[in-house]
Amino acid sequence: MxxxxxxxxxxxxIAVLLVVSHWIGQQAYAWMxxxxTAEAQKVDDLFSFLVSIGAFIILGLVAMMVYSILFFRAPKYDYSEGHPSRGDxxxxxxxxxxxxxxVLWIAFQGFNIYQQLDVLGLRQIVHLHTPLESQPAYAIATGEKPKPAAETIEVFVKQWDWSFRYPNNVTSNELHLPVNLRTRLNMHAKDVLHSFYVPEFRLQQYIVPGRDIDLVVTPTRTGKYKLKDALFSGTYFALMDANVQVESLEQYNQWLTTAEQEPTTIKNQAVAEYTQPPKTLFKSGWYTVAPNQTAIAQNAVP
Known part of the structure; x- marks a missing residue:
């Protein structure tokens, strides 16, 4: 009995641990x-599951130790050896x-996500492609016909700024994306390796010099985000950011018209950092690359 x-x-x-672990996993959504974007949901679901598993393991170990202390304590002054355990x-x-x-299930889920986030232009290195029913962001092998996208934006990155060329030949230092529409980002690095990273998009993609990296993404939430260069690319690389504006199709078209008619300029943070007076008594004398000021929106030369 x-x-x-x-x-x-x-x-x-065990039932309590499962409930508490699931609750902790649900809280993990707020940590991100x-x-x-559409693919961000899949990434966050996997992250939440991993948090739930980790919480169940650590809480289970603590519960097991507490259970052992309560039910298997040796009597006072009993210093005898315990019964030797045999393999079960x-x-x-x-x-x-x-x-x-x-582990196999987690690996499969990660593989499935990376299939959708893989990129045209890198297939010479890795081939990861099987048909999927829904692919908000996806990869296609060289020679395959790319899936249709509502808009194509050219992305150029160099030391020390990002620039984006839109279908009406407007070039800007801001990335504008229409919400709920597939947008193809054709990315080019002009000098060294760079990395396209928007935390809210759950996308981080290397941009390799000499290769056209083609990524299709479907934004699902309007708002202003920040694009970062997540790969060390030299002095001032931490200042290589750009505004990302996800907006309705009407606002997107209106911005394109305004940018075409009224070119403007912005202050390049790398330039500001390079030109400001030194804050120390002595200069290091280390070699660095002098960044150049660029325009935020201007008519591009076809």
């Missing part, structure tokens, strides 16, 4: 930036099979 109540208590503790085949199979299946 006592054994029955012990098993019942263990089952109750807001989801702004069923237990060995259990704690080997469960982690193996769990």
């Amino acid at each position: 006592v054994r029955f109540w012990e098993y019942l208590l263990i089952a109750g503790l 930036p807001l989801e702004a 085949l069923k237990l060995e199979i259990l704690w080997t099979a469960i982690p193996t299946l769990l």
Whole structure:
């Protein structure tokens, strides 16, 4: 009878652990930036699941230690050795099979996400392509016909700024995207390796010099975001950011018309950092690349 109540208590503790772990996993969504693309949901779902598993493991270990202290304490002044444990085949199979299946499932989910985030232009290195029903961001092998996109924007990055060329030949230092529409970003690095990274998009893609990196993304939330260069590309690389504006199609078309008619300029942060007076008594004398000021929006030469 006592054994029955012990098993019942263990089952109750496991049920409580599952509920608490699931709750902690749901809280993990708030630890990430807001989801702004269709693929961000898949990434966050996987992250939430990993948090739930981690919470279940750590809470389970603590609960097991507390359970052992309560029910298997040695009597006072008892310093004898415990009974030697022998291997249990069923237990060995259990704690080997469960982690193996769990790791394989996580690997499959990660592989599935990367298939959708893979990029045209890198297939010479890795080939990861199987048909998927829905691919907001996806890769296609060289020679395959790309899926249709509502808009194509050329992305150029160099030391020390980003620039974007739109279908009406307007070039800007801001990335404007229409919401809920597939937009193709054809990315080019003019000098060294760079990395396209928008935290809310859950996208981070290397841009390789000499290769056209083609990525299709579907923004789902309007707002203003920040594009970063997530790869060390030299002095001032931390200042290589750009505004990303996701807006309605009407606002997007209106901005294109305004940018075409009224070119403007902005202050380049790398230029400001380079030209400001030194804050120390002595200059290091280290060699650096002098950044150039660029325009934010202007008519591009076809």
